[in-house]
Amino acid sequence: MAAPLALLLGISLALAPPLAQARSLRFVTLIGMLQQWDLGQSLRKRYHGFLNASYNKQEIFIRSTDYDRTLMSAEANLAGLYPPQGQQVFNPNISWQPIPVHTVPDSAERLLKFPLSPCPRYEQLQNETRQSAEYINKTRQNLEFLEMVANQTGIRDVSLESVWNVYDTLFCEQTHKLLLPPWVTPDVMTRLKQLKDFGFEFLFGIHQQMEKARLQGGVLLAQIRKNMTSAANASAPQHLKLLAYSAHDTTLVALQMALNVYNGRQAPYASCHIFELYQDDDSNFSVEMFFHNESGREPFPLTLPGCDQRCPLLDFLRLTDPIIPQDWVRECQVASNVQDTELIVALAVCGSILFLLIILLLTVVFRIQSQPPGYRHVSNEGEEQP
Template sequence: MAADAKGRGWAAAVLLLLVLWLQPPPGRPRSLRFVTLVYRHGDRSPVKAYPRDPYQASAWPQGFGQLTQMGMRQQLALGRFLRRRYSGFLSDMYLRWEIYVRSTDWDRTLMSAEANLAGLYPPKGPQVFNPNISWQPIPVHTVAQDEERLLKYPLTPCPRYEQLQNETRHSAEYINMTKENWQFLQMVANETGIQHVSLESVWSVYDTLFCEQVHQMDLPAWATPEVMSHLRQLRDFGFDYLFGIIHRVEKSRLQGGVLLGHIRKNLTQAASEPIHHNLRVLAYSAHDTTIAALQMALNVFNNVQPPYASCHFFELYQEDDGNFSVEMFYRNESGKEPFPLTIPGCQHKCPLQRFMDLTAAVIPWNWEQECQVASTLHDTELFVGLAVCGSILLLLIILLLTVLFRIQSQPSGYRHVSNEGEEQA
């Protein structure tokens, strides 16, 4: 009996070892691997004033289109939020290989990036270079405005996009919107002194009045709450006009799909890198149209202007089974957590490959050719080449005529004439 019990015990032990051996090894816990941020600059002064506006450039401390102290505080708050959100993912101290920040070459976006980084990386320990300053310099990269082809939208020149916009102006929705608001637009034109106000340009009137209102400047009597609400609706319609209404997919290929293509490339590259890959956060400091174009390409745009310091998050996770997923969030209100964004056709925790498949249609394979820029350049080169060849040919003809003229104009001198007999000999 004892031997039987001992045998059964050995059998149970062997069976247990066999079960443990056959079980798959425990996977790594789900982990965040890479983050891309696209945020709008903070509060700014208006980009311009309308003709009858009592507040011209001199009414603003730094002139038009500049980041205000309110905007600096908004970006500082966003940076501090990012510090809390990514604590443990980003090092407590700034490490240059962990984060890369790119901005458009506008003062307000460059300064917003700097204010954001001040909140994200307050200096600690050996990085404190002045005990009286809770700040440290961190690089922000940019390209010249005329070379910007990634973050400032709409991207130009793009003849095909202009053709699509012309078709949009002739669409039923645009025409009806113009008819419904014709009298209102005429009123705005009369009150502001602008010769022509359209659905495309009325945003600037609202922008100017909104900036003045935020900074507690007196609005004109005609700018009632009802008028401001109407203007805001037309401003939001302007974003739909830029990137949607009709031909949304093709417009996205020519606009927001360009940025989305870069983001996709970085996500796939991060997924293929070792787990200890250095770069962890890529941040873009840009504009409201940047976020709108990007979200329209993703088909998650809510048709409302992205507010100051709003931020779109792409977070790449490695699941416990080794596969990767993408989660998107949108922070459009300070003091509140960002809310999740779900791309149509997928769940919020979207598998990376599924994310790539769903967004493939809006990624341009050759932006210049799809914009029909390349053919325009080719025609220009052809015309230049023909002009050069024609000029050279004309010079050769002139040179030849000159030589012939000089030969004919020479005086006829003595010539020996042979007699016929000598020629026969």
């Protein structure tokens, strides 16, 4: 049996700035590069004999979000997956070769960055989630703790939805052996992590998880299903063997929540969710999923609820159908640009016509009122003739 298509999703290790300067800035550190290189080496070992020993541009396609850290992570991963050999060595002092990584501008990203927006229906579901008993109780239980974090960090608004920024910063500083503030005890770090994990569940679960999946992780899953179906239905031998995505922790959570295989904890850096498509002895196809979340260990299997670990492709498609959006724009209740343009034009035309009618009416009234009195014919009917 062979795996004609393996699809991977990875996360980079990023070092956050100090808390006083906390913002969206992230970059891949030396530790993160090494983690991604190790992951590439693990994939090279796992797919030995399936992937070509040297880089072949027809065999792989790499897609990343348009962030420095995810692009750099993909490149570091590929350095471990495809160290140059033979004629690919362009400098004997450099054990690296350039391999294309594709991306789209962040403003056009509709596949790998979650939560996807704009999506009014998703925002409505999030507002409903904030009114759920679970969310309200979690807020009440952690109110004093969140206030303490706000006072210690100087961040004015620390909530269940924003506390992940604090944890990410502290975790990255801890990973790189930096000195943490005195108030950051092991118990504080544990509690911050628990709240970050809850924040992930808030994004994609707790309330109406299946509908959230259709609006979020189901979008990526739809593309994955399309990739596997195309490979299974191809009449000619497939050259493409590996399709990899370099993305974010929220990407993995959205996908795994949609598949209902999320374990409730944040994935470590340089993790990847693997889909493998197999052609069985009877010429039918099946899907296996694995999760690589620890360097030096084999990825562990994931089982789609309702199916075996090796799930027939047709069953995989049937079981995931309910979380695949049929018309994302309609389900999100987002007016298309064309509809918006047509509405604006129609309103402008109607307004112009109304304005002209008002001008015409005022002109007629003005002319009638300004006309001077003149002679009028008086009928002499009935008068006697001389």
